[in-house]
Amino acid sequence: xxxxxxxxxxxxxxxxxxxxxxxxxxxxxxxxxxxxxxxxxxxxxxxxxxxxxxxxxxxxxxxxxxxxxxxxxxxxxxxxxxxxxxxxxxxxxxxxxxxxxxxxxxxxxxxxxxxxxxxxxxxxxxxxxxxxxxxxxxxxxxxxxxxxxxxxxxxxxxxxxxxxxxxxxxxxxxxxxxxxxxxxxxxxxxxxxxxxxxxxxxxxxxxxxxxxxxxxxxxxxxxxxxxxxxxxxxxxxxxxxxxxxxxxxxxxxxxxxxxxxxxxxxxxxxxxxxxxxxxxxxxxxxxxxxxxxxxxxxxxxxxxxxxxxxxxxxxxxxxxxxxxxxxxx
Amino acid sequence: xxxxxxxxxxxxxxxxxxxxxxxxxxxxxxxxxxxxxxxxxxxxxxxxxxxxxxxxxxxxxxxxxxxxxxxxxxxxxxxxxxxxxxxxxxxxxxxxxxxxxxxxxxxxxxxxxxxxxxxxxxxxxxxxxxxxxxxxxxxxxxxxxxxxxxxxxxxxxxxxxxxxxxxxxxxxxxxxxxxxxxxxxxxxxxxxxxxxxxxxxxxxxxxxxxxxxxxxxxxxxxxxxxxxxxxxxxxxxxxxxxxxxxxxxxxxxxxxxxxxxxxxxxxxxxxxxxxxxxxxxxxxxxxxxxxxxxxxxxxxxxxxxxxxxxxxxxxxxxxxxxxxxxxxx
DNA sequence: CTGAAAGCGCTTACAG
DNA sequence: CTGAAAGCGCTTACAG
Numbered sequence: 001x002x003x004x005x006x007x008x009x010x011x012x013x014x015x016x017x018x019x020x021x022x023x024x025x026x027x028x029x030x031x032x033x034x035x036x037x038x039x040x041x042x043x044x045x046x047x048x049x050x051x052x053x054x055x056x057x058x059x060x061x062x063x064x065x066x067x068x069x070x071x072x073x074x075x076x077x078x079x080x081x082x083x084x085x086x087x088x089x090x091x092x093x094x095x096x097x098x099x100x101x102x103x104x105x106x107x108x109x110x111x112x113x114x115x116x117x118x119x120x121x122x123x124x125x126x127x128x129x130x131x132x133x134x135x136x137x138x139x140x141x142x143x144x145x146x147x148x149x150x151x152x153x154x155x156x157x158x159x160x161x162x163x164x165x166x167x168x169x170x171x172x173x174x175x176x177x178x179x180x181x182x183x184x185x186x187x188x189x190x191x192x193x194x195x196x197x198x199x200x201x202x203x204x205x206x207x208x209x210x211x212x213x214x215x216x217x218x219x220x221x222x223x224x225x226x227x228x229x230x231x232x233x234x235x236x237x238x239x240x241x242x243x244x245x246x247x248x249x250x251x252x253x254x255x256x257x258x259x260x261x262x263x264x265x266x267x268x269x270x271x272x273x274x275x276x277x278x279x280x281x282x283x284x285x286x287x288x289x290x291x292x293x294x295x296x297x298x299x300x301x302x303x304x305x306x307x308x309x310x311x312x313x314x315x316x317x318x319x320x321x322x323x324x325x326x327x328x329x
Numbered sequence: 330x331x332x333x334x335x336x337x338x339x340x341x342x343x344x345x346x347x348x349x350x351x352x353x354x355x356x357x358x359x360x361x362x363x364x365x366x367x368x369x370x371x372x373x374x375x376x377x378x379x380x381x382x383x384x385x386x387x388x389x390x391x392x393x394x395x396x397x398x399x400x401x402x403x404x405x406x407x408x409x410x411x412x413x414x415x416x417x418x419x420x421x422x423x424x425x426x427x428x429x430x431x432x433x434x435x436x437x438x439x440x441x442x443x444x445x446x447x448x449x450x451x452x453x454x455x456x457x458x459x460x461x462x463x464x465x466x467x468x469x470x471x472x473x474x475x476x477x478x479x480x481x482x483x484x485x486x487x488x489x490x491x492x493x494x495x496x497x498x499x500x501x502x503x504x505x506x507x508x509x510x511x512x513x514x515x516x517x518x519x520x521x522x523x524x525x526x527x528x529x530x531x532x533x534x535x536x537x538x539x540x541x542x543x544x545x546x547x548x549x550x551x552x553x554x555x556x557x558x559x560x561x562x563x564x565x566x567x568x569x570x571x572x573x574x575x576x577x578x579x580x581x582x583x584x585x586x587x588x589x590x591x592x593x594x595x596x597x598x599x600x601x602x603x604x605x606x607x608x609x610x611x612x613x614x615x616x617x618x619x620x621x622x623x624x625x626x627x628x629x630x631x632x633x634x635x636x637x638x639x640x641x642x643x644x645x646x647x648x649x650x651x652x653x654x655x656x657x658x
Numbered sequence: 659c660t661g662a663a664a665g666c667g668c669t670t671a672c673a674g
Numbered sequence: 675c676t677g678a679a680a681g682c683g684c685t686t687a688c689a690g
Binding site for chain 4: 005006007017018021022025026049050052054055056057
Binding site for chain 2: 675676677678681682683684
């Protein structure tokens with residue numbers, strides 16, 4: 001079977017395909033009667049627009065979504081929200097996971113360029129202070145709006161949608177300070193991670209307000225469970241803190257496992273605090289007070305800002321959006 | 330800045346864009362010297378092919394991926410593997426989550442048709458015996474290969490990549506039969522779910538071999554945590570089984586939470602078995618023997634089969650692929 | 659309000 | 675081995 005195209009409808013409606021095109025894409029430009037006839041026919045005949053042809057002349061109605069990983073619930077939820085919202089607004093998503101590889105990320109961007117995407121939402125592989133891939137210049141020179149998602153780096157972009165990481169650290173710190181713990185172990189991310197450092201700084205602010213900085217031990221791991229598990233296990237050989245604070249969900253998971261392997265009963269021998277929710281903690285009956293981030297909102301704002309930029313006449317810069325988390329127990 | 334196109338390269342190479350097209354897409358059709366000159370120029374000038382234009386005449390090199398949800402780790406892992414493998418083979422993925430909505434699923438398929446996708450991998454929203462959406466006929470009439478992912482329904486399709494659910498149930502049953510439990514609570518999926526019923530049948534086979542069918546209680550929930558939690562909580566008010574067997578990861582998570590809410594200490598007051606791995610159980614120190622499925626393999630096979638079908642001259646049917654799980658403790 | 663002409667960037671037979 | 679012609683399906687100024 002062949003797909004029905006504009007000219008098929010045109011024949012039946014006794015007009016040209018130009019009018020059909022207008023009736024379907026710019027209805028206000030066509031007389032009501034003709035318009036209605038055409039729309040009805042299109043419906044009946046099962047017309048499906050050809051995006052490849054459309055995208056060749058006008059907007060591709062396609063956006064690119066690149067995230068470092070999709071197995072971390074933070075990102076899988078974000079992707080769900082982003083894709084749903086984009087679809088609702090008439091945009092489709094070409095999707096890539098970079099798996100923390102700069103090369104894959106780079107290739108993904110090239111592919112997106114080849115699809116004439118209208119815009120890109122990207123959570124880059126690293127927010128190391130020195131990560132500034134060249135392709136952002138290319139995107140800019142082609143006037144393709146770019147929303148940086150969650151991870152902020154120094155590159156040309158339209159706007160960023162981030163968490164308020166200092167605030168998250170500070171709020172969690174305040175919560176922790178409600179009790180009077182003796183020794184606090186904080187497991188942070190990389191020394192060069194802005195997110196990790198912001199969270200850590202927020203935490204320190206809260207601690208110093210109560211003069212508790214001396215009770216702090218800090219481990220610099222990264223945002224994966226494995227390294228956290230290993231470093232916490234090493235630490236526990238020397239010292240037993242009263243609580244462990246993980247600065248993201250993966251870190252906290254790693255710390256939990258280290259304690260399990262060390263023979264601790266969770267919640268009894270060791271208490272945990274976390275930035276980012278540990279989604280399954282309730283299923284295992286372990287209570288982990290945490291900073292919960294509104295991922296719905298993050299995803300919604302990313303898409304909204306991107307589409308604003310796409311549909312604006314001037315492709316200038318938009319303001320960043322900073323989303324605050326809140327304590328959840 | 331404008332994108333460089335074939336004709337730009339052509340001018341510099343003193344050939345027409347036809348030759349450039351061939352040098353890049355069908356290199357064997359062009360004299361070695363010309364070919365090399367063109368390829369070098371394309372590289373230097375930063376040529377990026379326009380997929381919209383390519384897709385208008387020839388293959389779009391785009392496939393559609395639709396899954397019911399991306400927050401279940403089973404699917405997020407599968408999507409990761411599918412997208413990665415597709416990219417490696419030169420195909421890009423338009424991605425949709427149907428969120429268990431038949432309407433969204435349907436719209437997603439229409440969108441894919443409008444992109445002239447070369448093929449579709451779809452995990453449908455339901456494997457209820459009666460779910461057989463019309464759009465599969467449309468896909469077939471347009472000769473678009475379709476791989477059914479994980480959920481098998483009675484509709485036209487090229488092939489399916491499934492789990493061996495009877496085998497999974499049977500293997501888990503054998504494992505459970507190693508011990509001599511008094512009362513076994515099995516939490517299954519919907520009465521109309523083929524996957525759930527197959528797993529349940531496998532389980533029953535193993536139980537009846539040991540004449541233990543009388544020790545069995547069965548709850549029919551669905552593949553979400555909420556209902557399982559509720560039904561198990563209700564059950565526990567009347568009776569305390571020796572073990573609980575969850576027939577997918579979400580069900581097991583729900584059962585865990587019900588026990589927690591009932592005041593049980595996991596692993597001590599209640600032991601669990603599961604089909605599907607509970608990824609974070611090791612972090613919480615709860616051991617849950619389970620049937621682990623090789624999602625890498627599932628995803629890999631889906632993509633491989635789809636691309637075989639796409640690139641075959643005859644778009645016939647391919648054989649289904651059934652992937653077996655194995656016990657993990 | 660509608661249409662004729664031209665073009666988006668690439669590819670596909672068909673010649674030579 | 676290379677090119678001239680035509681076309682993929684749609685849209686965009688420009689006329690009328």
